[in-house]
Amino acid sequence: xxxxxxxxxxxxxxxxxxxxxxxxxxxxxxxxxxxxxxxxxxxxxxxxxxxxxxxxxxxxxxxxxxxxxxxxxxxxxxxxxxxxxxxxxxxxxxxxxxxxxxxxxxxxxxxxxxxxxxxxxxxxxxxxxxxxxxxxxxxxxxxxxxxxxxxxxxxxxxxxxxxxxxxxxxxxxxxxxxxxxxxxxxxxxxxxxxxxxxxxxxxxxxxxxxxxxxxxxxxxxxxxxxxxxxxxxxxxxxxxxxxxxxxxxxxxxxxxxxxxxxxxxxxxxxxxxxxxxxxxxxxxxxxxxxxxxxxxxxxxxxxxxxxxxxxxxxxxxxxxxxxxxxxxxxxxxxxxxxxxxxxxxxxxxxxxxxxxxxxxxxxxxxxxxxxxxxxxxxxxxxxxxxxxxxxxxxxxxxxxxxxxxxxxxxxxxxxxxxxxxxxxxxxxxxxxxxxxxxxxxxxxxxxxxxxxxxxxxxxxxxxxxxxxxxxxxxxxxxxxxxxxxxxxxxxxxxxxxxxxxxxxxxxxxxxxxxxxxxxxxxxxxxxxxxxxxxxxxxxxxxxxxxxxxxxxxxxxxxxxxxxxxxxxxxxxxxxxxxxxxxxxxxxxxxxxxxxxxxxxxxxxxxxxxxxxxxxxxxxxxxxxxxxxxxxxxxxxx
Amino acid sequence: xxxxxxxxxxxxxxxxxxxxxxxxxxxxxxxxxxxxxxxxxxxxxxxxxxxxxxxxxxxxxxxxxxxxxxxxxxxxxxxxxxxxxxxxxxxxxxxxxxxxxxxxxxxxxxxxxxxxxxxxxxxxxxxxxxxxxxxxxxxxxxxxxxxxxxxxxxxxxxxxxxxxxxxxxxxxxxxxxxxxxxxxxxxxxxxxx
Numbered sequence: 035x036x037x038x039x040x041x042x043x044x045x046x047x048x049x050x051x052x053x054x055x056x057x058x059x060x061x062x063x064x065x066x067x068x069x070x071x072x073x074x075x076x077x078x079x080x081x082x083x084x085x086x087x088x089x090x091x092x093x094x095x096x097x098x099x100x101x102x103x104x105x106x107x108x109x110x111x112x113x114x115x116x117x118x119x120x121x122x123x124x125x126x127x128x129x130x131x132x133x134x135x136x137x138x139x140x141x142x143x144x145x146x147x148x149x150x151x152x153x154x155x156x157x158x159x160x161x162x163x164x165x166x167x168x169x170x171x172x173x174x175x176x177x178x179x180x181x182x183x184x185x186x187x188x189x190x191x192x193x194x195x196x197x198x199x200x201x202x203x204x205x206x207x208x209x210x211x212x213x214x215x216x217x218x219x220x221x222x223x224x225x226x227x228x229x230x231x232x233x234x235x236x237x238x239x240x241x242x243x244x245x246x247x248x249x250x251x252x253x254x255x256x257x258x259x260x261x262x263x264x265x266x267x268x269x270x271x272x273x274x275x276x277x278x279x280x281x282x283x284x285x286x287x288x289x290x291x292x293x294x295x296x297x298x299x300x301x302x303x304x305x306x307x308x309x310x311x312x313x314x315x316x317x318x319x320x321x322x323x324x325x326x327x328x329x330x331x332x333x334x335x336x337x338x339x340x341x342x343x344x345x346x347x348x349x350x351x352x353x354x355x356x357x358x359x360x361x362x363x364x365x366x367x368x369x370x371x372x373x374x375x376x377x378x379x380x381x382x383x384x385x386x387x388x389x390x391x392x393x394x395x396x397x398x399x400x401x402x403x404x405x406x407x408x409x410x411x412x413x414x415x416x417x418x419x420x421x422x423x424x425x426x427x428x429x430x431x432x433x434x435x436x437x438x439x440x441x442x443x444x445x446x447x448x449x450x451x452x453x454x455x456x457x458x459x460x461x462x463x464x465x466x467x468x469x470x471x472x473x474x475x476x477x478x479x480x481x482x483x484x485x486x487x488x489x490x491x492x493x494x495x496x497x498x499x500x501x502x503x504x505x506x507x508x509x510x511x512x513x514x515x516x517x518x519x520x521x522x523x524x525x526x527x528x529x530x531x532x533x534x535x536x537x538x539x540x541x542x543x544x545x546x547x548x549x550x551x552x553x554x555x556x557x558x559x560x561x562x563x564x565x566x567x568x569x570x571x572x573x574x575x576x577x578x579x580x581x582x583x584x585x586x587x588x589x590x591x592x593x594x595x596x597x598x599x600x601x602x603x604x605x606x607x608x609x610x611x612x613x614x615x616x617x618x619x620x621x622x623x624x625x626x627x628x629x630x631x632x633x634x635x636x637x638x639x640x641x642x643x644x645x646x647x648x649x650x651x652x653x654x655x656x657x658x659x660x661x662x663x664x665x666x667x668x669x670x671x
Numbered sequence: 672x673x674x675x676x677x678x679x680x681x682x683x684x685x686x687x688x689x690x691x692x693x694x695x696x697x698x699x700x701x702x703x704x705x706x707x708x709x710x711x712x713x714x715x716x717x718x719x720x721x722x723x724x725x726x727x728x729x730x731x732x733x734x735x736x737x738x739x740x741x742x743x744x745x746x747x748x749x750x751x752x753x754x755x756x757x758x759x760x761x762x763x764x765x766x767x768x769x770x771x772x773x774x775x776x777x778x779x780x781x782x783x784x785x786x787x788x789x790x791x792x793x794x795x796x797x798x799x800x801x802x803x804x805x806x807x808x809x810x811x812x813x814x815x816x817x818x819x820x821x822x823x824x825x826x827x828x829x830x831x832x833x834x835x836x837x838x839x840x841x842x843x844x845x846x847x848x849x850x851x852x853x854x855x856x857x858x859x860x861x862x863x864x
Binding site: 119121122123124125126127128129171173176183186187190191192193194197251 | 712713714717838842845848857
């Protein structure tokens with residue numbers, strides 16, 4: 035039997051082909067048997083299409099119509115792009131034309147310029163730097179009062195000082211120390227400056243070099259130096275050393291000659307003393323007075339009294355820059371600096387700044403360095419105050435003199451004067467040195483003991499006293515140490531040989547000097563010991579004396595011994611000066627312990643004996659100490 | 672000393688050129704003209720030059736060379752009244768200025784460049800490929816523009832009056848300092864303090 039088959043084709047084809055029929059058959063259908071009738075039955079249902087009338091529509095394509103719609107987006111194009119940088123704007127700064135100096139010395143080279151380098155001082159510390167290419171540079175800084183950009187850029191764009199100073203035409207005899215470079219740079223950029231370095235740090239050299247640079251850079255063309263008359267030769271010598279090419283004219287001679295010099299054109303540097311300045315300017319009509327780009331006052335404490343004629347004349351000079359030089363900007367009172375500031379035109383006329391204001395002004399306009407801070411390579415100075423008990427004879431004489439003296443002063447009542455008190459002070463100070471009757475002296479005993487040690491080690495000492503008679507008196511006791519005497523009583527032409535002998539003769543271990551003659555201008559750096567047998571009134575003068583030994587060139591520690599007799603006027607004066615120094619440090623800053631110039635005023639002198647200054651005598655803060663010692667100061671007693 | 676060589680020495684004008692990047696991406700440039708001792712004669716500086724965003728995108732890596740060399744360098748060179756006979760810079764981008772002027776333009780080599788430490792390795796590579804001959808003036812080494820190798824000999828000839836120990840990178844530091852001072856005064860901030 036064959037299985038019934040069912041085939042499904044595609045409907046479309048099905049509709050066109052005959053639908054197969056199912057067929058049933060018996061096996062052996064050919065065999066006789068009952069006849070089986072087969073009948074074909076169609077299994078496909080019949081489908082007829084109903085004539086609905088919509089059939090045509092089904093075969094018809096839909097009709098589509100298009101229309102534009104605004105989408106709201108625009109696409110634009112830029113035909114070309116140009117970099118719109120615009121014009122770069124520039125700012126210009128030009129520099130003043132420099133003064134031409136002497137050309138460098140010609141070298142026997144083949145037509146090439148040669149560098150003339152300054153000879154360098156031989157210093158031990160320099161060995162390690164010899165091969166160093168990158169040296170320290172001291173750049174000029176704009177002054178704090180330079181407000182305009184042009185002014186500030188002028189300084190920033192200057193070459194480092196080391197480069198400038200090594201320049202061909204600016205021959206320096208010695209290479210400056212770092213603090214000197216700093217000072218030169220500071221001065222160069224300051225219109226108003228007070229250089230108040232401690233003595234021995236080279237104020238003169240720094241000033242000359244800064245002036246030299248100002249002239250060279252065309253910043254100044256006419257400079258006036260004013261200094262005390264005795265210092266003019268010193269300045270002339272220093273100018274020859276540090277700026278030999280600069281022509282200097284000293285205003286001196288009779289009135290006509292001076293008048294001619296004042297009006298002489300084309301002189302870059304004029305030099306004069308305070309007296310000539312004051313006299314000549316007072317006599318000149320205001321319109322006839324010369325004008326300067328820079329005025330430098332040396333030893334500027336000379337104008338500390340703002341009412342003095344000298345101060346007035348100095349302030350009246352027409353100038354663009356005002357520099358003041360002094361190692362002792364304050365001699366008695368901080369207010370004295372106000373007069374210097376007035377000259378420098380940093381305070382209004384008659385201004386009276388208080389301590390805080392002075393301190394702020396000092397920060398900007400004062401440059402002050404002390405040796406121990408800047409001369410790192412210099413041996414230290416060892417100060418020791420030796421408080422000595424007087425001998426019994428000295429003590430007895432001292433007490434009697436003091437008691438009687440105070441009684442006498444009290445008996446004077448309102449008639450008492452500062453001079454009376456001062457006289458007693460001097461008498462007592464002399465007794466602290468030695469007893470007038472017996473000649474006993476605790477100080478001398480101590481000195482001899484110290485000298486034995488110094489002489490045995492081959493050392494040399496210098497000793498200072500206020501009185502030449504004291505020096506003469508102690509000389510016999512010091513004979514074992516080969517004493518030499520150097521004071522105002524020694525003829526001038528004999529002085530130099532004395533110093534030479536002291537330096538070269540190994541048997542001469544001590545040089546006895548007076549403050550007045552020995553305190554300034556001497557180079558005794560081969561001496562390692564300094565004795566202050568009695569105290570000067572002003573520590574600044576003592577420092578000047580000490581600086582004869584403790585200065586550039588000294589190789590060893592300098593030991594400074596101050597003899598102070600216990601329970602005497604010396605101790606009391608020392609205490610007063612210490613107290614005042616603390617106050618003044620607040621103006622000049624800490625670390626300034628060596629060089630503040632102090633003196634006692636009248637009230638303080640009276641106070642030494644618990645006396646009250648009479649009205650009008652102590653209140654005026656009058657300085658009663660002796661003047662700064664000079665050649666003729668000897669024998670103050 | 673022969674007068675001819677002295678005259679040449681006296682007429683030598685050195686131009687020291689640099690640009691400083693500002694905190695906001697702009698640049699200021701400065702040109703200092705000095706005599707042979709490095710003493711200033713004239714200084715020109717630009718106001719800040721800043722690119723906008725479009726310019727940044729379109730100039731891409733060529734932006735800084737364009738601003739520094741083409742805009743700033745050329746503007747300064749054009750406007751300075753004392754024309755330098757030799758231009759020295761610490762910025763390689765300034766070498767493109769040589770294409771616009773007749774004076775030799777040299778740039779510090781990598782070892783002598785103050786900004787060398789800040790430059791990337793890629794910058795250094797670009798720089799090395801862009802520069803030409805090397806020459807030592809004073810005690811500092813410079814390089815020329817790649818297309819002007821002859822500038823090395825010319826510069827050496829011009830710089831004969833200069834001391835062999837002279838540090839010719841120092842005046843460039845002065846210019847940088849002056850630009851920073853200028854920016855501090857007008858309120859701008861240099862990128863590198």
